Amino acid sequence: MKDLDFMARAIELAKKGQLKVQPNPMVGCVIVKNNKIIGEGWHKEYGKDHAEVNAIKNCKKKFGAKKAIKLIAGSSVYVNLEPCSIEKNTPPCSNTLIEHQIKKLFCGTLDPNPKINGRGIKLLKKAGIETNVGLLRDKCKELNRVFFTNQSKSRPYIILKSAQSLDGKIALKSGESNWITNSESRKNSHYIRSRVKGILVGRNTAEQDNPSLTVRLTRDELGLGKNAVIEQPAKIVLGNLKKSKKVSKIFSGNSKIFIGSRQLAKKSKNVEYLQYKKKNFLEEFLKDLLDRNISSILVEGGQKTLNTFIVNNLFDELVLYTAPIFLGKGSKDALNLNSPAAIKTAMRLKMIKLERFKDDTKTTYYNNNL
Amino acid sequence: MKDLDFMARAIELAKKGQLKVQPNPMVGCVIVKNNKIIGEGWHKEYGKDHAEVNAIKNCKKKFGAKKAIKLIAGSSVYVNLEPCSIEKNTPPCSNTLIEHQIKKLFCGTLDPNPKINGRGIKLLKKAGIETNVGLLRDKCKELNRVFFTNQSKSRPYIILKSAQSLDGKIALKSGESNWITNSESRKNSHYIRSRVKGILVGRNTAEQDNPSLTVRLTRDELGLGKNAVIEQPAKIVLGNLKKSKKVSKIFSGNSKIFIGSRQLAKKSKNVEYLQYKKKNFLEEFLKDLLDRNISSILVEGGQKTLNTFIVNNLFDELVLYTAPIFLGKGSKDALNLNSPAAIKTAMRLKMIKLERFKDDTKTTYYNNNL
DSSP, X not given: OOHHHHHHHHHHHHGGGTTTSTTSOOOEEEEEETTEEEEEEEOOSTTSOOHHHHHHHHHHHHHOHHHHHHHHTTOXXXXXXXXXXXXXXXXXXXXXXXXXXXXXXXXXXOOOSTTTTTHHHHHHHHTTOEEEEOTTHHHHHHHTXXXXXXXXXXXXXXXXXXXXXXXXXXXXXXXXXXXSSOHHHHHHHHHHHHTSSEEEEEHHHHHHHOOOOOOOOOHHHHTOOTTOOOOOOEEEEESOOOOOGGGHHHHSSSOOEEEEESSOOOOBTTXXXXXXXSSOOHHHHHHHHHHTTOOEEEEOOXXXXXXXXXXXXXXXXXXXXXXXXXXXXXXXXXXXXOOOSSGGGSOBOEEEEEEEETTEEEEEEEOOOO | XXXXXXXXXXHHHHHTTTTTSTTSOOOEEEEEETTEEEEEEEOOSTTSOOHHHHHHHHHHHHHOHHHHHHHHTTOEEEEEEOOXXXXXXXXXXXXXXXXXXXXXXXXXXXXXXXXTTTHHHHHHHHTTOEEEEOTTHHHXXXXXXXXXXXXXXXXXXXXXXXXXXXXXXXXXXXXXXXXXXOHHHHHHHHHHHHTSSEEEEEHHHHHHHOOOOOOOOOTTTTTOOTTOOOOOOEEEEESOOOOOGGGHHHHSSSOOEEEEESSOOOOBTTEEEEEOSSXXXXXXXXXXXHHTTOOXXXXXXXXXXXXXXXXXTOOSEEEEEEESBOOOTTSEESOOOOOOSSGGGSOBOEEEEEEEETTXXXXXXXXXXX
């Protein structure tokens, strides 16, 4: 096996922590001696041991503590993200690796967290450990796309979603929008909901559609074990939404609810009202959401809300479900953006996935214009 | 091998005549004796021998005329389309099969041509030949989708094409539309041009864009041999287009040109003006095009022309290229259709193909609402 293979294995391990480690990054770690893996581990859950510590534990379990310590000394360690250098819930991993006298560290990327960025590597180097940064860098970055965005932008990772007709409409003039896309597409959109920490809609959409904003899939459909708890994302509303019969569904259930607006309202049970002075408070609101561990959000509309996110270039991903129907003029446009001065200057997105649900398409784009 | 396999082989053979046999259907034929193929053939070119005759010739070439005649007597024949019963350019195939004393005939579908429809089978039955209609019927119909449409609708097979932004726009307010989609998509659209007998645009588009309406791909790109001639589709304009400097490109070259309008104009060189009395002359125009061997057309726009075809439900296929950009409000919509009364009543298309050209998508739909 080659260095690349060991790093690929670390990435594979890291993925096992998906969703459970947020707002932490997913990290996997492989310890290698004489070209053989002697220990591996991953960060399993927020607040619990980091990948490096779990890999050492795994090695000790395999070989017994005494032999493991001998083996780890002089070994090479592969980890997708720079080992941490600060103590938070757990002791810093860099120190642990130094104590175990490893010989060489391969890490895919530096930690984007400005409190760490490079400091873990510095510590290791100072202790005489060889370091190599950048192995499978792109894959390591992609793996923790949400975390990197959180760190570099100080906001949640933002996915915009629209379900529209071939002519770009999301509802008839009457407001009717059930259902443009087919049941398979709608099911898939619930799967996306299950992958984020919060679902955001604008106040108008909340009042008009009275949406539940919940994941309505079974454990089986979500690929979860029998006893797993389905974690519902937080419900987030942009604009001054008040409790009423009209919006009964949002306020039912136990999900955490965040409402951001310029109006004051007192906190109640699971609802947190966030008040802002500025008219254009979206960025501030997003930062506050991240501070509340909402590391990723799915923005589901309506038109005005999606527009606001696009106009402010506040999105990382766009998911578009397209149904093979025409809703015609007079129907509501998915978006109402201003026109670019020239086609050349229009923002171009990068397609990363193309899927099909019966006669609907799903296209997923990254916004590379950030 | 089973009956299904022999019919599948007949379909495979038939495809070799693609584009060369129009306005005839593609037909392949397999002759089987004692579960072995003893002869096979296909209709190679319009006006030349039919598949059945070529299969008999192939058998004679393989075994010598004398032995072949003995072998064919008592054989089973597989053909995707009903053998013809009328003499046109070649003698009727039903008679040929009867003369050769075959035992059993399998055909995928009856000939939709009302002059034949069932009469070929009748002739064979009358001569004591067992007949079986319907083997791989759907595949046989799909193979000759153009021909079936020509016969049942008395018009060319119609493909609508649009190249649009994510918000369903085809040009900026200024009229700028070069280029919304990327070079790979545009290349692919030339490939579609090469598969039809005519390209149609509205008069406004002709005047505004001065398009060439030609296939601009090399022999290699079209998968043609070194000495093959690239056949250019006819250029068709809906509306009273007059020769002028503004539309120089349409009138250059040697392609046949058809212009349908309510105005009279005299025929000139390669241009045929078709005049109609009725305001709504599209169906008549289409019938006249089919009478001139234009068995398939690609409608490339603009908005008004595409609308007209959709509103009149005059299309069999829709090809949509979608580029990952937003052109915003004020930009020109691909379509300007009336809204359906309810989403349930909106016309739904059937997706038959989903492709990707870098960051563009291409979706191909069938209109099953005919």
